[in-house]
Amino acid sequence: MVRTRCCEKTGLKKGTWTPEEDLKLKAYITRYGSWNWRQLPKFAGLSRCGKSCRLRWMNYLRPNLKRGNFSKDEEGLIVKLHESLGNRWSAIAAQLPGRTDNEIKNHWHGYLKKQQSQQISVSQGEKSSSNDGSKCKITRGKKLEIEINPPVNPPTHEILESSQFSPPPFSGESSCFAENDVSPEILSGSFWTEPFLADKYDTAVPLDTGFFPPYSPFVGEEFLCSSGFYDEFDNVLIW
């Protein structure tokens, strides 16, 4: 048997996600969860490979994600964790609620670049006392403090402890139901034979309408009501 690739090259869209695609994916996962990433795009009406959908959800659409700059605490924690864990970004991300491994990885690479440029400028400064440091260009001044104050001994305990005992963030692992949680009858039943086709439902449906497919196993409070999920959608789900 030939192993089928995740991303068959035929007809699958690549590149930046459009708002419409985001809506479809978000609406589908909100409603049904990520029961099978490979099949999901087909049912959600997306011309994407499952891998791409998963990545988009995990790194961008997932609720409770922090956006924006890393705080000093977070940066310090990343440095500290990287010392002990190395490039295990997912493990590092697990200690930083709301941050993704991709985000941390990207941030680290930027951090590394700055470190290197700083070292170069320092070594140049040692060779030439007339060095004014202007070669170490900080074009987007917001990160300058990091270079000046390397994050040594950051106050990480609070973060570590809170992340350990606080409720887990809404993530693919914790809040999207596991496949194991779904009974075989549901997975093999007629419900799954009918695609979700989010673009069929292009109107906003208030959540309290109770409109759910008869066999959806994902309607329970556990899935829909955890983590203040509704707020992210202005109390409305887009079908």
Added chain:
DNA sequence: AAGGCGCGCAACCGCATGCTA
């Protein structure tokens, strides 16, 4: 004002791993 350059971010790719039939 315009082009070049660098950074940050999103996304892709390939490999690893665990599970299942």
Added chain:
DNA sequence: ATAGCATGCGGTTGCGCGCCT
């Protein structure tokens, strides 16, 4: 025991935007 599948993970790439010259 093994092959295939699904998913996770880390490395890498490409694009857009803002700053600099």
